[in-house]
Amino acid sequence: MPGPAPDRSSYGSFASFNDPDGNGWLLQEVTTRLPGRVTAAQVAYESAADLAAAMRRAEEAHGRYERELGKPDPDWPGWYARYMVEEASKPTS
Secondary structure, eight states: OOSSOTTOOTTOOEEEEEOTTSOEEEEEOOSSOOTTOOOTTTSOOSSHHHHHHHHHHHHHHHHHHHHHHTSOOTTHHHHHHHHHHHHHHSOOO
16 A cells, blocks of 8 residues: 555555666654663763773673572673663653
8 A cells, every 4th residue: 555554653664666777775653662672872871980880780780690600601792782782771750
């Protein structure tokens, strides 16, 4: 159906075209990202000190997680990354 999605929902509208080189392109309107997506704007620190503080908070939270887990977490870098992204993505009041 031509035109935008009637309810303008995120991921609901598409457009496609071919460029002069014969490449096919498909565009999708995204107004609200799905959970788990990361953009530079979501995860930015004002200074190295702010980044270090975020890493310390992640370390403390990860320590609690490992105590609950009852063993060392071999994927601690991934855990830290998810924690820091979620923390930085929370709206501030």
